[in-house]
Amino acid sequence: MTAPATQPEALLSRLAKHHPDADAAVVSRAFELVQARYEGREPEAVKHALDTAEVLARLRLDPSAVAASLTARAFIEGALPLEQVTEALGEDVARLLAGVQRLASIRWDRIEEEAAETLREMFLAMARDVRVVMIVLAMRVQRIRAIREETWSQEERQRYARETLDVFAPLANRLGIWQLKWELEDFALRELEADTYAEIKRLLAERRDERQAFIDQVVAVLEEKLAEEGIEASIKGRAKHIYSIYKKMQRKDLEFDQLYDLRAVRVITKRLQDCYGVLGLVHSTFVPIPSEFDDYVAKPKDNGYQSLHTAVIGPGGRPVEVQIRTEQMHQLSEFGVAAHWAYKEGGGGKGPQDKFMLLRQLMDWEREVSDPHQFIESLKTDIFEDQVYVFTPAGDVIDLPVGATPLDFAYRVHTMVGHRCRGAKINGRIVPLETGLKTGDRVEVLTHKEPQPSRDWMNPTLGFLKTASARSKVRAFFRKQGRGESIRFGKEMVERELARLDLAHATIEEIATALDYPTPDDLYAAVGYGDRNAHSVSSAALTLEREKAPPEPPRLPSTPPPPPTRQTASGLRIDGSDEVMGRRARCCSPVPGDDVVGFVTRGRGVVIHHRRCPNILGTPEPERLVEIDWGEDAGQRHAVEILVQANDRAGLMGELSKLVTAIGVNIQSARAESDRGKAASIRLSLDCRSADQVAQVIDRIGRHRDVLEVRRVGRR
Structure with missing residues (x-):
């Protein structure tokens, strides 16, 4: 291992180039502190500190940030006390290190266990001074480069990666x-993925000379054409990185040889208008590949990235990707937020914060979200997930997580736009509010005059809102409506859920206590506020019902069933035997997951019934009952019938059908009877895999605004 330099000459040289008016002496003092702490005992620590600082110097950060990165590891490990740092390096460096220490100490794989208020304070500090997160990113780069030098186990390295x-x-x-x-x-x-990484790296190395010769040929052709047109620009090859190759091979199910953008060039112009001139020249020189053009100049990405991307058939019939951008765009693509964040000596100056939605969102959430745990949920869903980019009617770009809906869009535009939302259009067509958005969609929000949000919007199972930040805004609205109204609405929702369960033992007082609420009204208020989902109340009620149910009678002796003569139900076991065949009773139509019992018939094998089926409870031959275990059989579906009572109107059947098929359940048949347009009775025969899927269907249908009652019934 090469010994570290005695002075950070490279750092000082870079700082002098990019910050000629700044006092870089703070970097020299920082290096001396680190060297004094580690030299002779841990020389590699000094090298690692220099490597971390070099990352930030290449990003052109100011001397205070570079000094903080030099001392960060020593400070976090306790080798440098805060008072010494403040005295030697100043308040600005000390503030940065305090933020870095908080951010670097988090176990991201167990973020739910972290103190939520501490996390919120840390991310707000990050939003106020982005240098904090840039220092942590630089430390992460240095450590992941040298991870194999650490004395970590394979499991620890995998977790870190x-x-x-x-x-x-x-x-x-x-x-x-x-x-x-x-x-x-x-x-x-x-x-x-060590083997995959090594294989892609090997394949890249094998054909590097061939690719370089091809790129040189393309560059020569384009340089000649640019000179003829009098366009001043630089052209060079663009490296494709291993992870992006890996992801594209996975995403498009391609082999390495099928990837065309391994061959790529980048054209950097002096003026914006030349970008489109170069694009026209490229398309007139080579044959463009259809559907492989993206204009990120007119429609920048959320992080400010701008460039023209196209792909053409180059010399020899081989495809090549071409990126075209100005020098300013190139600086932004290389350095990101660092290209915009200007700092003066001793403190941070204000950069164009509006260009970075991440920072703006953090500040907005701090004002709007009162519960720290909700803030962390927002952080996880809205920041670290993949994004889609959609447009307002005015052409502004809004970024949202994949799976976001028009309602998420409305709340991202403005809280009151979300509260007043009554519908939405995507690309000029009216769509349901739970429709998923795709990149490039143009979204228009239809509004009421007054705020009228729905409590259903807070229920994640209904799919109205993807982002936790939007749900928190709805929750905040209803908190302002008063406890009495929330209790009334929450009680209505809970009673509707529990009515479907036909509880015989658990009471609402016991359910509230089991969920850590002192009284039922406290439980109702939590549901009305949106802090708890009514479906979770029914789950707790079922658990309590099973616990309070009287002990079952002793297991009935099992009787070997005779050979079945009718269609059988697989996954059936008696006394541990998997060789049992049986069939479902038509009277109660059980499915795997139901509480079932077997009835041994004469000559027809075992018939599976609900344990509470009237035919079982009233059987005159209880000795024929046997305990069975009926697990779910992969791919097998069972007929289940449900009865829906609803207000009749045109289009109702179609809407209910969409609700059912949206969760992967097939409708075998549907029969409806109408009372002269006032009420409708609909009987649906469904193909379901399990009791959980049946419950999900009943839950979805029961929430339809026109549905009065929905319940499971036996087959006729």
Whole structure:
């Protein structure tokens, strides 16, 4: 291992180049502190500190940030006390290190266990001074590079790499710091998929000379054409990184040889208008590949990234990707938020914060979300998940997590727009509020004059809202409506859920106590506020009902069933034997997951009934009953019938059918009777896999605004 330099000459040289008016002496003092703490005992620690600081110096951060990165590891490990740092390096460096220490100490794989208020304070500090997260990203880059030098177990290295890929690479991407993003992804892949990483690296190395010759040929052609047109620009090959190759092979199910954008060039122009001139020249020189053009100049990504992307058939009939951008766009793509954040000596200056939705969202949430746990839920769903980019009617770009709905869009535009939302249009067509958005959609929100949010919006199982931040805004609205109204509404929801369960033993007082609420009214209020889902109350009620049910009578002796003569139900076991065949009773139509019992017939095998089926409870031959275990059989479906009572109107049947099929359940048949347009009785015969799926269907249908009652019935 090479010994570290005695002075950070490279750092000081870079700082002098990019910050000629700044006093870089703070970096020299920081290096001296680190050297004094580690030299002679842990020389590698000094090298690692220099490597971390070099990452930030390449990103052109100011001397205070570079000094903080030099001392960060020593400070976090307790080798440098805060008072010494403040005295030697100043208040600005000390503030940065305090934020870095909080951020670096989090176990991201167990974020739910962290103190939520501490997490919120830390992320707000990050939003106020983005240098904090950039220092942590630089530390992460240095450590993932050198992870195999650590005395960690394979499991610890895997956890660190997974955390890098799940949290820190997306964070670098959201800040637009492309240089750090690809390093974090590539080195994480090296740990998580070592064989795949090595194979892609080998394939890249094998054909590097061939690819370079092809790129040189394309560059020569384009340079000649640009000179003829008088366009001043630089052209060079663009490296494709291993993780992006890996992801594209997975996403498109391609082999390495099928990837066309391994061959890529980048054209950097002086002026914006030249970008489109170069694009026209490229398309007139080579044959463009249909559907492989993206205009991120007119429609920038949420992190500010701008560029024209196209793919063409190059020399020899081989495809090549071409990126076209200005020098300013290139600086942003390379350095991200660092390209915008200007700092003066001793403190941070204000950068164009509006360009970075991540930072703006953090500040907005701090004002709008009162519960720290809700803030952390928002952070996990809205920041670290993949994004879609949609447009307002005015053409502004809004970024949202994949799976977000028009209602999420409305709340991202403005809280009151969300509260007043009554419908939405996507690309000019009216759509349900739970419709998923896709990149490029143009979204228009239809509004009431006054706020009229629905409590159903807070229920994640109904799919109205994907983002936790939007749900928290709805929750905050109803908290302001008063406890009495929330109790009334919550009681209505809970009673509707419990009515479907036909409880015989559990009481509402016991259910409230089991869920840690002093009284039923406290439980109702929590449901009305949206703090608890009514479905979770029914789940708790079922658990309590099973616990309070009287002991079952002694197991009945099992009787070997005779050979079945009719269609059988698989997955049936008696006394541990898997060789038992049986069939479902038509009177109660049980499915796997129901509480069932077997009835041994004369010559027809075992018939499976609900334990509470009237035919079982009233049987004159209890000796024929046997205990059975009926597990779910993969792929097998069972006929179940439900009865729906609803207000009749045109289109009702179609809406109910969509609700059922949306969760993967087939409708065998549907029979409806109408009372002259006033009420409708609908009997649906469904193909379901399990009792859980039946409950899910009943829950979905029961929430339809026109449905008065829905229950499971026996087959006729």
